[in-house]
Amino acid sequence: MDTRLGIEDVKASLARMTGDEKHDESSTSTLDALWVLYDRVLRVDPADPTDPDRDRFILSKGHGPAAFYAVLAAKGFFPERELDGFLTWGSVLGSHPDRLQVPGVEASTGSLGHGLPLAVGVALALRAKGQHDRRVVVLCGDAELNEGSNWEAILVAPHLHLDALTLLVIDNHSSSIEMGPWEARLGAFGWDVAVVGGHDRAALAEALSRRPGGPNAVVADIPEGEW
C-alpha cells in the first residue's frame, strides 16, 4: 500500500468532487473509517484488485460514494484525475459505485439494505473456499439499518459463526427511529460490539482489526450535526 499519503491528502481529493448529487454529509462522515480500512486494515492490492486472496469491502450505503472514490484513488486503484470527472457524462465515477466500472469496487450498491446480506454470503463463500484468514467488511448507515433485510443478516451471522464478517455502522444520527444502544441491540443477537468515535482513527483501527471469534460490529459515532 502507498504509505506516503495521509488523511489530509484524501480530504483534498474529496474536495475535487463536486455536484448536487455528491451527498456531502453521507460521504464525508465515512471518510476517516474508510481511510483507516484501506490504510491499516484491509489486505487488498491496488495493482491486483481481483486477486482471489484478498479481503472484501462493500459500501452498502452506495448513495454516498465520494469518500470511497477518494480513498481508492489515493491508494492507487485508479488515477486521481478521474475524480475531477465525478458524476459527469462518460465518467466511471457515478452517483452509485459500479463494480464493473471502478477498480476496487466489490459490489454495485445503492439499494439500501442489500450490502450486509451480501456480505454474509461472501463470508460463507470465503469459508467454503478455505480462505479463513480473509475478511469481509461492510459499511452501513445508521438509518440504513431500518431496512428489515439487515436484521435477517444480523440474526443469522452469529448463528453461522461468521468470524470473517465485520459490520461497520457509520452512526451520524440520521435515523428517525432510535437505533441504539448498539451494544445492547446487536449484542443481543450475538455480535461483538465496539462503539468508537467516528473520527478517532486510532480507535477505529483497533476496533476494525479485531477478530473476536464471531461477527464483529464497529459503530463509528459521528455527533449529530457533524460530518
Ligand SMILES: [Mg+2]
Ligand atoms: Mg446515517
